[in-house]
Amino acid sequence: MGADDLRPQVMGVMIAFWVLTWVIVGLRVYVRAVMIKSFGRDDVAMIVALLLFTGYLSCQAAAVTHGIGRHRKDIPHEDLHIGFAAWMFAEVFYTASASILKVAVGLFLERITQNKMHILIIRIMMAATMLIGTIYLLVALFQCTPISFYWDFSENARGHCISPMVLVVISYIASVLNGAADFFFGILPIFIVKDLNMRRNTKIVVAAILGFAAIGSLSTLVRLPYVKQLGTYKGGKNKHLTCTKRERSYSQN
Template sequence: MAQDRSLEVRAVAAVFFALATVATILRCYVRLVLVKAFGWDDTIMVLALGFFAMFSGCMIGGSIYGTGKHLTQLTDHQRTTAMEYWFLCDVGYCISSILCKISVGIFLLRVTVHPVHRIAIYVVTALAVIFGLMFWILLLAQCTPVSYFWMRLSTTHPVSGSCINMTVVIAALYIFSAMSAIFDLTVGILPIFLVRNLQMRRDVKAAVASLLGMACIASVAVLVRMAYVETLRNPDFLYATVDIAVWSNIETGLGIIAGSMATLRPLLRMIHPGTSRPSYNNNPSNPRTRTWPNSHTQRKDILPLSSMTHQDRHQTTPGTIHSGSATEVGPGLTASSVGTDDDLSDNELIFQKGSDPYQNHISVRRDFRVTSSEFPV
């Protein structure tokens, strides 16, 4: 068994803080520049990143002084300093975890309409926040005075004080971990129901559900960490509890990364425009056909508005819009002039020559707008 795990502690803290920082910066770019709708969920996520920075920084500082090493390898000063960093890690972990869950909850509430779904989000978020705050208060009050938490390992400067039974702390951590796992699983599964009935291609629907549901992966770290909770009883505290520190950092980092990635769809649309609306392929050999992307099927019997006679203009045909019909553009809607009710442009409505009813062409003035609603996520 390794005698020094301090490098492992530093590496995990540095890597996940760097990834969380990049994800949060991209989120801020999308919300401030692309969408121009920086909201409370974004502000709270930035605060969560700030406390995660405190958590990760204290992990790195603690590893320099002794976290990941056996107490017998450390001086008195190293022991107490590493334990003080551990205490600050607890504070940073709790606050960043709570803020991350609040941010994800607010974000999902912005894109959720169904009352049952909204109630589920309110309930799991409230439970996670309440139990998180209770655990945080318990950590602050577990020792009297607070400094006794780290000074109790000192052999040269003994300090009088007391701490509550470790069983209470362990039980509280189990409960908080369970609430965190329930929250992560709920917000990870719920997006499947959110996008199930949306009118979009199946591949885009799967991508959106995946982005929204990425918070589910944080629950894996929570469940793994629960296997190491009992190590809090070990007298060789700084070495035995490395796994708790590492998986707590992974849990919070994944939560921030997933919560930020869920907002990046506008950035993906900018990089790959095909993800926002379908592109079309016209077949020169058969101008009456159109191929949908990612599909081997073709749309047929598409008629141009300009090729319809006065009598035919009043008939409903697939892929056409009645002349003179208007569509309303409301808040949050984007409009584009297209030629059909299924997002066809005028240039894509190809008339097949030789069709009897449409030999006599007349010009029809077409003033219409087709709107599509795309709320930013």
């Protein structure tokens, strides 16, 4: 296992986030459904996001097991098909989970605000997030025709893929929108709690807890410089992927 083999680090991050997400969402569901008996649409959306994120981690684990995390030249040919297929479906699951997560946060904030303008903006942000998420998901899924051409490295493979720059452009747009949504959902609680009848210190604590989503915007900014590396994937027989430099931004979720 060489210095360029990042599989142990990737697997470690995946396991850590798998445990964290299941524990945190499990505690949330227990509190909302059992303790305060206030289970709502936002909780359902959060569970759906968790399941999709788990699907993403499963595909990512399969991809890492079959070579992703090493340079292309170091991956055995028999692992390429499975590794690249799992990698592509990991993109699909990740996009879906990120979009549903934004909806879950929006539905939660919608429950605690009575301001019609706030509600309108929340719904616009949720709709925009779902729109760009759906577009990105479809592009990621159908970037090659037939779909199997993405991972088919056999000599008789026939098909074509879209220009990798299409993915780069859409990724930049999605990243900016996701960052804006996270930032908005992070600062909105300040305006929601400022008029509530509670002590100032309590307002600060509540706003800080509700605004935790703003951290996601930071991870979006961190990953932006690496988006251009999606353009290194050329498709077809010239496929190549600098596996050791692929972005790893689980914290965006």
